[in-house]
């Protein structure tokens with residue numbers, strides 16, 4: 383070859399075994415000059431093309447559904463707790479309401495764990511399976527004729543939520559160029575938070591329609607149907623393809639991601655592609671022995687780098703939920719009703735809107751500031767917001783904050799307590815903004831910590847940490863408020879934030895701009 387670069391056909395392999403058995407070649411002998419390398423790195427730092435954005439948006443529909451399905455339940459419950467006389471489902475008791483809400487976290491926990499083995503068959507297949515489950519769940523919930531079938535419908539939809547929440551960030555991580563990985567992953571969280579806003583708006587829209595909960599649930603199936611169509615155009619993860627030996631397909635997908643026309647590629651471009659493929663190959667080669675699930679578990683827990691990856695990602699996922707954000711998300715209308723706000727539903731829409739807006743802010747900040755620094759700056763602000771809210775609660779009459787029955791409109795509002803109610807509104811909004819800027823989305827970027835051999839399993843376990851902590855908060859928050867009071871509950875969350883900050887300071891590495899293979903090397907040290 384005239385310029386010393388390699389042809390695509392040179393890097394084509396016919397199966398995993400061939401990759402594994404092949405001796406590493408001397409890259410330098412095959413690749414071009416230093417000038418080529420400089421050009422190649424400029425290419426790597428370019429803006430993502432429209433194809434990459436479309437790809438992430440199509441995959442991100444799972445995030446939209448995650449947000450929609452976890453948030454729509456609060457509007458649906460308002461109706462299901464006060465049904466019209468002709469309703470086949472009697473008014474849900476408090477216990478049933480909590481079961482219908484928490485069953486989704488339980489099934490999300492189960493399916494996030496199962497998503498590991500399923501995504502070994504292909505990331506796209508796993509996303510497709512989640513989309514089918516979303517549609518099934520939407521139809522089932524909307525047609526429910528009894529409490530039991532409602533619970534089954536919520537269970538089904540939770541299976542989609544859990545699988546989508548584990549697989550989509552992994553898929554995005556595996557196909558993103560290193561310098562765009564954080565940004566593209568944050569886009570998935572933008573979709574989650576957008577789904578939550580859409581759910582509040584649709585919930586509000588149907589709130590006065592008799593049996594409005596049926597269309598509320600059914601509408602969740604629509605984006606999933608669109609996603610199934612889009613999936614035909616989505617490529618498979620290039621890293622998964624390399625692992626399976628489909629080098630040619632992986633190369634052409636990487637070429638599209640980096641905006642390279644393969645038939646017209648210059649030396650620098652060909653060089654960059656071959657380097658990418660070969661560094662992925664090396665990762666696959668080094669861990670090829672992990673074919674069984676038990677060997678993967680052994681490696682995940684036994685190997686230093688993997689164990690660290692699991693601790694960081696699982697710990698961060700647990701912290702994301704235990705810091706109490708979803709308690710505010712799920713029960714904000716109740717809290718604001720206790721504070722005598724006129725329209726608690728609108729005030730809680732402000733929680734979702736702040737969450738969405740500041741996730742957008744972090745989309746801009748992450749590439750500039752980096753994930754580690756963003757977490758270190760934003761978590762103390764969350765603690766501050768919580769402490770100010772606790773201070774506000776401490777000035778309100780105890781009866782007002784421990785009642786679970788909402789606003790007492792017959793009681794004249796004492797102007798001093800209304801001042802503190804505003805202190806609480808502003809401090810919780812400040813807390814939500816700080817949450818959304820960092821811990822609200824960074825944990826979902828967990829897949830980057832795991833090497834290919836244990837990536838799906840590690841991602842699944844870390845995601846399960848999220849859903850189990852989500853369940854704990856959903857189940858205990860109101861009890862904590864009743865038993866310990868709002869002041870102690872908010873102080874407790876502030877203490878959790880402080881502990882989380884220390885954990886991040888000590889253990890969360892700065893991986894900004896590193897490729898996945900460099901992160902693997904960093905954690906194995």
Ligand SMILES: O[C@H]1[C@H](O)[C@@H](O)[C@H](O)[C@@H](O)[C@H]1O
Nearest residue numbers: 571574575708711737822823
């Ligand atoms: O990252 C998301 C996002 O922050 C959502 O708003 C929240 O409800 C989820 O629990 C979380 O995982």
